[in-house]
Amino acid sequence: MEQTFSSFSSLGAKPRDPYTVLQNARASGRFTGLDLIRNLTTDFMELHGDRRFADDPAIVGGVGRLLGLPITVIAHEKGHDLSEKARRNFGSAHPEGYRKALRLMKQAEKFHRPVLTIVDTAGAFCGIGAEARGQGLAIAENLMEMMTLSTPVLALFIGEGGSGGALALAVADQVWMLENSVYSVISPEGCASILWKDAGKVRDACACLRMTPEDLLRLGAVERVIPESSDLEGFYAMLRQELSETFHRLLSLPSPELCQNRYGRFRKMGVFSE
Amino acid sequence: MLKKSNFKKSRNRLEGLAPDLQTDKPCIPQELCTVCPGCKTMLFSHDLEENQGICPKCGRHFRLSARQRLELICDEDSYEPWDETLTPKDPLEFPGYGAKLKTSRLRSRENEGVLTGKALIHGSPCAVFAMDAGFMMGSMGSVVGEKITRLFERATRERLPVVGCTVSGGARMQEGIYSLMQMAKTSGAVKLHSDAGLLYITVLTDPTTGGVTASFAMEGDIILAEPGALIAFAGPRVIEQTLRQKLPKGFQTAEFLLEKGFVDAVVPRDQLKDTLGRLLRLHTQEV
Ligand SMILES: [Zn+2]
Numbered sequence: 001m002e003q004t005f006s007s008f009s010s011l012g013a014k015p016r017d018p019y020t021v022l023q024n025a026r027a028s029g030r031f032t033g034l035d036l037i038r039n040l041t042t043d044f045m046e047l048h049g050d051r052r053f054a055d056d057p058a059i060v061g062g063v064g065r066l067l068g069l070p071i072t073v074i075a076h077e078k079g080h081d082l083s084e085k086a087r088r089n090f091g092s093a094h095p096e097g098y099r100k101a102l103r104l105m106k107q108a109e110k111f112h113r114p115v116l117t118i119v120d121t122a123g124a125f126c127g128i129g130a131e132a133r134g135q136g137l138a139i140a141e142n143l144m145e146m147m148t149l150s151t152p153v154l155a156l157f158i159g160e161g162g163s164g165g166a167l168a169l170a171v172a173d174q175v176w177m178l179e180n181s182v183y184s185v186i187s188p189e190g191c192a193s194i195l196w197k198d199a200g201k202v203r204d205a206c207a208c209l210r211m212t213p214e215d216l217l218r219l220g221a222v223e224r225v226i227p228e229s230s231d232l233e234g235f236y237a238m239l240r241q242e243l244s245e246t247f248h249r250l251l252s253l254p255s256p257e258l259c260q261n262r263y264g265r266f267r268k269m270g271v272f273s274e
Numbered sequence: 275m276l277k278k279s280n281f282k283k284s285r286n287r288l289e290g291l292a293p294d295l296q297t298d299k300p301c302i303p304q305e306l307c308t309v310c311p312g313c314k315t316m317l318f319s320h321d322l323e324e325n326q327g328i329c330p331k332c333g334r335h336f337r338l339s340a341r342q343r344l345e346l347i348c349d350e351d352s353y354e355p356w357d358e359t360l361t362p363k364d365p366l367e368f369p370g371y372g373a374k375l376k377t378s379r380l381r382s383r384e385n386e387g388v389l390t391g392k393a394l395i396h397g398s399p400c401a402v403f404a405m406d407a408g409f410m411m412g413s414m415g416s417v418v419g420e421k422i423t424r425l426f427e428r429a430t431r432e433r434l435p436v437v438g439c440t441v442s443g444g445a446r447m448q449e450g451i452y453s454l455m456q457m458a459k460t461s462g463a464v465k466l467h468s469d470a471g472l473l474y475i476t477v478l479t480d481p482t483t484g485g486v487t488a489s490f491a492m493e494g495d496i497i498l499a500e501p502g503a504l505i506a507f508a509g510p511r512v513i514e515q516t517l518r519q520k521l522p523k524g525f526q527t528a529e530f531l532l533e534k535g536f537v538d539a540v541v542p543r544d545q546l547k548d549t550l551g552r553l554l555r556l557h558t559q560e561v
Binding site: 124126127128130131132133134135136137139140141143144145147148163164167168171183184185186191194195208209210211216219221262263266267269270271272273274 | 359360361362363365366368369370415416417419420423445446447449450451452453454455456457458459461462464465466468469484485487488489490491492493505506507508512513516517519521522525526534536
């Protein structure tokens with residue numbers, strides 16, 4: 001996979017301020033998971049519920065076509081207006097959201113459909129109900145099961161990629177990030193309050209955490225950075241094309257090789273001396 | 275009874291330090307005596323250690339270091355360390371991380387937050403790991419993730435069951451995305467071990483939280499927990515800050531998780547080794 005910014009002008013030329021990237025990633029009015037689904041797929045049908053407890057509106061999923069190819073799409077959804085945001089818990093999922101995602105991934109595996117996940121969350125929800133229903137277990141099960149899912153998985157980060165709540169949809173063959181998205185082990189606010197006992201030092205924390213697409217590309221945690229454009233039609237068309245080509249290439253691999261490569265992708269991550 | 279002599283010393287590069295550092299124990303207090311936070315009784319540290327770190331009055335379980343934990347569950351002289359020379363780096367050049375690693379190594383006398391290896395438990399061979407709260411609160415960075423991954427890979431090759439004792443504050447923020455990726459890496463190794471038909475038993479001890487709870491801690495075939503242990507994805511302080519609401523008493527304890535169906539059994543420490551031995555034997559041939 002090529003690692004290049006050369007296809008677009010705003011990246012690569014000079015270093016960007018990580019805090020600006022964070023603000024862009026969180027900007028109100030930015031497209032959400034459902035916007036991406038509507039613009040990338042045709043014939044999309046949403047499928048609800050985890051079959052165990054509830055339907056979590058913070059994660060949407062279903063089947064649709066990507067340039068003709070049937071795929072499963074699973075996305076965090078933050079919502080646009082305030083009431084929808086509240087209903088969708090600002091894209092912070094409960095265990096049932098992750099369990100719905102896993103159910104749909106298993107369904108995709110059965111029919112050998114590729115899975116596109118769209119990540120945009122501040123993190124998995126921290127609350128009484130979430131804990132009582134096994135938030136940790138729900139994420140852990142996704143990590144385990146996704147690693148050996150015998151169908152292609154691609155994760156696309158479109159805004160915030162917050163910690164375990166993001167990773168639970170991102171144990172993928174490839175991870176792509178939009179130009180204005182972030183991916184981090186902890187929120188910069190959380191990091192700042194631990195490091196400097198001052199949640200206001202977000203700007204400094206952003207720089208320390210290396211959460212921008214260009215940093216993560218350099219660290220080997222993502223495969224591609226996707227340029228954004230004010231020409232939304234052109235942007236979606238390019239994305240459809242790139243995704244479709246990648247899925248066809250991944251579909252041509254035998255399943256054991258696909259899974260082996262996926263494990264190999266994560267296996268090499270980490271820095272230590274011996 | 276915890277016998278120090280049974281265990282090979284770590285090849286920690288910091289051996290040969292000042293005597294006060296050598297005897298430092300992160301969990302059972304170093305002082306001559308201590309007040310039990312459970313029942314407020316004054317306890318002699320020596321008695322506490324003799325009693326496996328359990329308060330003789332109220333049964334409160336004090337934290338054990340990784341080495342004390344392995345001494346507790348492994349047969350005498352049976353522990354053989356694996357990958358003990360792995361040491362952390364500072365890949366992001368994160369402010370203060372280098373200094374923090376240095377003090378953690380001095381204080382814990384360990385290279386990192388987990389010990390891995392092979393041992394016998396009541397005669398049954400198994401791969402074991404024990405995390406150490408004394409090393410940056412058992413947080414998971416590259417080394418913890420790598421050692422646990424290698425343990426599962428080797429256990430898969432050698433067809434060994436795995437017994438793992440967890441204690442962790444969660445992710446190691448200072449290693450950024452690499453810390454997060456360890457969750458996926460370890461989970462993948464657990465999955466391959468599991469798909470090979472091998473047994474994995476986890477023992478959740480106080481506290482097991484964050485990224486460790488959301489990965490290998492909860493992935494055991496059988497999940498045991500120590501009495502009173504805090505087991506959570508988001509710790510109580512995080513939830514109280516987020517919701518501005520006090521949590522009910524006993525929330526996120528081992529007993530709470532048992533009631534909610536997330537652990538198989540709460541096992542007091544003085545029965546832990548026998549329980550593990552029994553479970554391991556139940557997964558071998560018919561007798
Ligand atoms: Zn007591």
